[in-house]
Amino acid sequence: MVSKTTNTRQRILLVTGMLGAGKTTALRELEDLGWEAIDNFPIRLLKRLVGREKDGYSLAIGFDCRTRGFVPAKIIEQVKAWVEDGDVAITTLFLDSSGHELERRFNETRRRHFLAQDFPVASGIAAERELLAPLRRWADVLIDTSDFTTNDLKQTIREQFSRTAPQDMTVTVSSFGFARGKPPTADLVFDMRFLDNPHWQKDLREQTGLDAPVGEFIEKSAIFASTFDKISALLLELLPRYADQGKAYVNIAFGCTGGRHRSVYTAEKMAQVLRDGGFSPTVLHRNLGSRAAELVEGTELK
Template sequence: MADPTRPKPQRILLVTGMLGAGKSTALRELEDLGWESIDNFPIRLLDRLVGHDDEPFSLAIGFDCRTRGFKPEDIIEQVKGWLEEDDIPITTLFLDCAGNELERRFNETRRRHFLAQDLPVASGIAAERELLAPLRRWADVLIDTTDFTVNDLKQTIRDQFSQTAPKDMTVTVSSFGFARGKPPTADLVFDMRYLDNPHWEPGLKEQTGLDKDVGDFIEKSAVFASTFDKIKSLLLELLPRYADQGKAYVNIAFGCTGGRHRSVYTAEKMAQVLRDGGFSPTVLHRNLGSRAAELVEGTQQT
């Protein structure tokens, strides 16, 4: 029987490979997926990071031939020791790339290779490849970035590691008034101005979309139910796809003229739908506290 007093398991990903193959990009993408990322951490201190935390977390540790104390055989022995602790999942990722492409990348950035300070870049690449050969053979996951763009590598990291990402996508549902400008960070904007405006309904101008009378008025619209259902179906299909692509934040914005009635009610109603669908949206009403004004709401339609 497992000891309930033992610290919970960590998830450890060791990220290494050839200089110029994309380690920094991979670590940044992992960080966006919710991993804690550390690059070029001294090898002799690795033991202090593994298995000594009371809370579970996902840690990506990057290292390469520039890292202090870098000896592939010693690192492999350390990993073997950690693997004996069967409650600590450890994976090693090796990023490789063809020599000619690495030469092109070094020449393009005008950087010196760490192992070829006074020699051609090709000499440093060859020495590094020989040095890293044991780690390449040992690695659980091998990604060859020779023909990759930066976006290709990011997508591959998401495909490989998003299922074990420790953080959920953050969903925000907001309301706003077009009269005061569209929110610049919105990913999806829905214009609710096709609905009759409660501002012009007697007794509703000073109320908002949070009030029952305003909600009842909007619900009476002949088109509200059908259009709301279409938007709901679209969002419930899109949000899981955004999550699969590794998107960390999604802002869904509903707008009306003043941002106090139609957009507020729709945002609140949609947020509840998303909660029922397994999401945990944050709800923001940008212009809810704005003053009701005829000049903002425009001309009453008859």
């Protein structure tokens, strides 16, 4: 039997998961990436869609507990049959989130949970989680959106399911403040809070890591140069290996307490090292515009 190559088979992505976990956002982003997207399509009609196109056609199908004919065991059985037949290249994506976060999202939007019309939202979430457990275990890709913003989810979808990955690996170097939460999509995170904090220097407090006096203050630390050199060497060794493995995106994040001084300076300096090493990083400073606040920065070291 001659195997069918992936580029001539219909490409199917089944998108499912917990209500409120981001299925609609994921499908819209997939549509922007060139997929044909259909949401809540009746399960009994799936056979009419799958395997009809033979030219690499990409179709994203969204479904959840509200979809007519939704029975996880039967869906898994059907997917297995398609995989064995070989007519389609099929992947299942499951979007999940913590119960607390899902409950917050439902309360925020004042929506009723489909499985808890006359009961608290938490009851519906618990029932739904039990119902979807087989699909969650079966899924090829699991994305937990508990700590995601909408943009975080969009970026993750782009990285995972872009129809054509960029020829050159995209490298992002960013800064952030731990006090305002870690970036959930970062691949590599480096904590720069071991350095003396410029915030506690009155003449530097309102400046940032983009200002020369702040950089000079950070460079005076006895440990900065040796640590920076080690991180530089590590990244210059890892990035080519990521590229060899076909990784399309690498996000490198440097954090400090408020995200305005140490992380900003280190990110800028590291981006220059990577440029000198042949990469073209994009630099983002998430909390650069945040207010300098002592309660955020913590206690001054004496």
